[in-house]
Amino acid sequence: MKILVALTYYRPHVSGLTIYVERLAQALVDRGHDVTVLTSQYDPNLPKDDNQGGVRIRRVPVAMRVSKGVIMPTIGLEATREVAVHDVVSLHLPQLDAAGIALRGRLLRRPTLLTYHSDLQLPPGVVNRAADAVVSAANRLSGVLAHQVVAYTRDFATHSPFLSRHLHKLTVIPPPVEVAEPEKEFADQLAHLVKGRFPVIGMAARLATEKGVEHLLGALPAIRQRFPNAHILFAGPYENVLGETEYARRLGPQLAAVEDCWSFLGTLTPAQMTAFYDRCDVTVLPSINNTETFGLVQIESMLRGTPVVASDLPGVRQPVMTTGMGKITPIGDHGAIAEAIIDVADHPERYACDRDELEATYLPGKVAEAYETLINGLFTRLGHKRTR
Numbered sequence: 001m002k003i004l005v006a007l008t009y010y011r012p013h014v015s016g017l018t019i020y021v022e023r024l025a026q027a028l029v030d031r032g033h034d035v036t037v038l039t040s041q042y043d044p045n046l047p048k049d050d051n052q053g054g055v056r057i058r059r060v061p062v063a064m065r066v067s068k069g070v071i072m073p074t075i076g077l078e079a080t081r082e083v084a085v086h087d088v089v090s091l092h093l094p095q096l097d098a099a100g101i102a103l104r105g106r107l108l109r110r111p112t113l114l115t116y117h118s119d120l121q122l123p124p125g126v127v128n129r130a131a132d133a134v135v136s137a138a139n140r141l142s143g144v145l146a147h148q149v150v151a152y153t154r155d156f157a158t159h160s161p162f163l164s165r166h167l168h169k170l171t172v173i174p175p176p177v178e179v180a181e182p183e184k185e186f187a188d189q190l191a192h193l194v195k196g197r198f199p200v201i202g203m204a205a206r207l208a209t210e211k212g213v214e215h216l217l218g219a220l221p222a223i224r225q226r227f228p229n230a231h232i233l234f235a236g237p238y239e240n241v242l243g244e245t246e247y248a249r250r251l252g253p254q255l256a257a258v259e260d261c262w263s264f265l266g267t268l269t270p271a272q273m274t275a276f277y278d279r280c281d282v283t284v285l286p287s288i289n290n291t292e293t294f295g296l297v298q299i300e301s302m303l304r305g306t307p308v309v310a311s312d313l314p315g316v317r318q319p320v321m322t323t324g325m326g327k328i329t330p331i332g333d334h335g336a337i338a339e340a341i342i343d344v345a346d347h348p349e350r351y352a353c354d355r356d357e358l359e360a361t362y363l364p365g366k367v368a369e370a371y372e373t374l375i376n377g378l379f380t381r382l383g384h385k386r387t388r
Contacts, residue, residue, distance in 0.1 A: 001033045001034070001087045001088060001372075001375065001386065002033070002034045002036075002085065002086040002087045002088075002386075003028060003033055003034065003035050003036070003086060003087065003088050003090055003375075004036050004038060004082050004083060004086035004088070004089050004090065004110075005021060005024075005025055005035060005036065005037045005038070005090045005092065006037075006038045006039070006079070006089065006090070006091050006092065006095065006097070006098065006101050007021055007037070007038075007039055007091075007092035007095055008039065008040055008042075008069065008070060008094075008095050008096070008097070009039065009040060009042055010022070010037050010039040010040075010057065010059075011052070012046075013042060014206065014236065014237055014267050015206065016117070016294075016295070016296050016297075017092060017117045017118070019296060020092075020117065020175050020176060020296065021037070021092055022055075023176040023177075023178065023364045023367075024176050024364065024367060024368060024371065025037055025055045026053050026054075026055060026364065027176060027364035027365050027367065027368035028368045028371070028372070029053065029054040029055055030054075030365065030368070031365070031368055031369070031372065033372075034056075035054075035055050035056065036055075036056045036057075036058060036082060036086065037055060037056070037057045037058065038058050038060070038078065038079065038082050038101075039057065039058070039059055039060070040059060040060055040062050040070045040072055041059035041060060041061050041062055042062055042070055044061075044062075046059055047059070048060075048061070058078065058082065060072040060074055060075050060078050061073075061074065067243055068242055068243040069096050069135065070096075072097065075097050075100070076100055079097070079100060079101045079104055080104055083101065083104040083105055083108050083110055084108055086110065087110065087111075087386045088110055088111045088112070088113070088375050088378070089101060089102070089104075089105040089110050089111070089112040089113070090113055090115065090371075091112065091113070091114045091115070091142060091146065092114075092115050092117060093114060093115070093116050093117060093139050093142060093162075094117070094118065094119075094135055094139055095135075095138070095139075095142075096134065096135050096138050097138070098114070098138060098139065098142040099138040099139075099141040099142045099145065102114070102141070102142045102145035102146055103145055105145070106145050109382075109384050110384065111147055111148075111375060111378035111379060111382055111384055112145065112146050112147050112148075113146060113147060113148040113149070113150060113371075113374065113375070113378065114142055114143060114146035114148070114149050114150065115149075115150040115151075115173075116139075116143075116149060116150070116151055116160070116162060116163055117152075117293060118290060118291045118292065118293045119160055119161065119162065119289070119290040119291060119293075136162075139162055140162070140165075143162060143165065143166050146166075146169075147169070147378055147382065148169050148170075148171055148374060148378060149163065149166045149169055149170050149171070150170075150171050150172075150173050150371075150374070151163055151170060151171075151172055151173075151293075152172070152173070152174065152175050152293055152294040152315055152318075153172060153174075153293075153294065153314075153315045153318045154170075154172050155314045155315050155317070155318055156290075156293045156294070156314045156315030156316075156318075157170055157172070158314070159290070159314035159315075160290060160293075160314070171374055173367060173370045173371065173374070174361055174362055174367060174370075175294055175296055175299075175362065175367065176362060176363070176364035176367040176368070177296055177299040177300055177303070177362035177363075177364075178270075178362075178363065178364055179270070179273070179274045179277070179300050179303050179304060180269075180270040180271040180273070180274050181271060181274065182271060182272075182274040182275040182278055183269065183271035183272050183274070183275050184275075186268075186271070186272045186275045187275035187278065187279065190233070190275060190276065190279040191279065193233075193263060194231050194233070194263075194279060196229060197229045197230065197231035197261075198227060198229055198230070198281065198345070199227055199230055199231075199281035199282060199341070199344075199345035200230075200231050200233060200279055200280050200281050201216075201223070201230060201231065201232050201233070201280065201281070201282055201283070201284060201341060202232075202233045202234075202235065202276060202277065202279075202280030202282070202283040202284070202301070202306070203216060203232065203233070203234050203235070203236075203283065203284050203285075203286075204235045204236055204273065204276070204283065204297040204300075204301075205234075205235075205236045205285075205297070206236050206237045206238075206241050206244070207234075207236070207237065207238040207239075207241050207244060207247070207248055207251070208241055208243075208244045208247065209244060209247045209288075210287055210288060210289050210291040210292055211286070211287055211288075211292070212286035212287050212288040212311065212331075212332065213234075213251060213286070214251060214254065215286040215288070215332050215333075215334055215337055216232070216284055216286050216337065217251070217254045217255070217258065218334030218337075219286075219334045219335070219337040219338035219341065220232070220258060220261070220338075221338075222334070222335065222338035222339075222342075223338050223341055223342060224261070226342050227342070227345065230261060231261050231262075231263070232258075232261060232262040232263065233263050233265060233276060233279065233280060234262065234263065234264050234265060235265045235266075235268050235273060235276045236265075236266075236267060236268075237266070237267050238264045238266065273300065274300075274304060277300060277301050277303075277304035277306050278304050278306070280301070280306050281306070281344075281345055281348065282306065282307050282308070282309060282326075282341055282344045282345060283297065283298070283301040283306055283307075283308050283309075284308070284309045284310075284337065284341065285297065285298055285308060285309070285310040285311060285316065286309075286310075286311055286329075286332075286337055287310075287311050287313060287316055287331075288311065288331055288332055289313075290313065290314065292311075292313060292315075292316050293313075293314075293315040293316065294315045294316060294318065294319070295310065295316050295319065298310060298316075298319040298320070298326075299319055299358065299362050302319065302323060302325045302326075302353060302355070302358060303355055303358060303359060305352070305355065307325050307326040307327075307344045307348065307351035307352075308320055308325065308326035309326055309327050309328075309329060309337060309340040309341055309344060310326060310327075310328055310329070311328070311329060311330075311331050311332075312328045312329060312330055312331060313331060323353040323358060324351065324352075324353060325351050325352060325353040326340075326344065326351055327340035327343065327344060327351075328340075
C-alpha cells in the first residue's frame with residue numbers, strides 16, 4: 001500500500017508524537033509499504049524532500065508561527081497532490097491542517113484514519129486561546145470526516161472531550177515502543193556523573209508546561225531529606241523549546257537552586273536514552289493535563305527494568321496499572337510524588353514485570369500490523385480500490 005502520513009512536526013523535532021510516527025512509519029516500510037510523511041518545514045534549514053530509512057518526507061514551507069503551531073500557505077496544494085497518489089491517509093492530531101487533508105481523503109475516496117495523540121491545552125494568553133479554538137474546531141471536523149479513529153487506550157478515549165464523541169468508530173492500538181542497545185561511552189559518562197548518588201531519578205521530557213517539572217522540583221526537599229544524595233537526570237530538550245520560553249523563565253530560579261543535584265542531559269540518541277534508563281533507579285512522569293495521554297517513556301523505562309512514578313491521568317496511568325511496575329500519584333501532589341519515589345527506591349523488588357510480554361505488546365512491527373489490519377478492513381467496508 002501507499003500510505004500518506006500527515007502531522008505538523010516530524011523528526012528531527014523531538015516529542016512523543018514525532019517519535020511515535022517515526023517508529024510507525026519505519027515499521028510500515030519494513031512490512032513492505034510505501035510511506036510518505038507530509039509535514040512542516042518548521043526549520044528552513046531542513047530539506048523540503050528527504051528520505052530516512054525508506055520513509056519519504058515532504059516538508060511544506062512555513063510562512064509564520066502562531067503559538068506552537070505553523071501556517072503553511074501551500075499545504076492545500078501539496079495535500080491534494082499527495083492524497084491523489086496514495087491509497088490511504090493517516091492523520092495524526094492535534095493538527096490545524098488535518099480537516100482539509102481529511103476532506104481531500106473523502107473527496108478522492110481514500111480510506112482516512114485519524115490517530116489522536118492528545119488534547120490541546122496551550123499556556124494562557126489571548127493568542128493561545130484563539131489558536132486553541134481554531135485547532136479544536138479543525139480537530140472536530142477531522143473527527144467527523146475520518147472513517148476510523150485510533151487511540152492509545154480506551155481509558156484516555158472515554159475521558160477525552162474529542163475522542164468520547166467518536167467511540168462508535170474507535171480502535172485502540174498500543175503505541176510503538178522500542179529501545180536500542182545502550183551506548184557504552186555515554187553509560188560510562190553517566191556513571192561518573194552520578195557516582196555516589198542514590199537514588200538517581202530520571203525524567204525524560206521536553207521542558208514544557210504540561211510536563212509538570214515544577215512538581216518534581218516541589219518533591220525534591222522531602223526526597224533529599226530521606227536521601228541527601230539523590231540526583232535528578234533530565235533527558236530531553238530544555239533550551240529554546242517551542243512555545244515554552246515563559247515557562248523556562250519562570251522555573252529558572254528553582255532550577256538554579258538545585259543545580260547541585262540536577263543535571264540536564266539535552267536531547268539524547270536512542271542508544272543514549274537506553275543508557276539513561278539503565279542508570280536511573282526510578283523515572284518520573286509528573287504531567288499535569290491531557291496533552292499527555294500515555295507517555296512512551298514509561299514503557300521504555302520499564303523495558304530496561306526501571307520502575308516509574310506517573311500522574312493519575314487518563315491513559316498516563318495505564319502502563320503502571322497494567323504492569324504493576326511503579327506507582328501512580330495525584331496530579332500536582334508534591335508530597336505524594338516524593339513518597340512514591342522514596343518507596344520505589346526503598347523497595348525496588350516490589351516493582352517488576354514480565355518484560356518479554358511487555359516488549360511483545362509494544363513492538364513497532366506489532367503496532368504496524370494492527371494499523372495494516374485496520375486499513376485493510378476499511379478497504380473492505382468502504383469498497384474503495386487501491387491506486388495500484
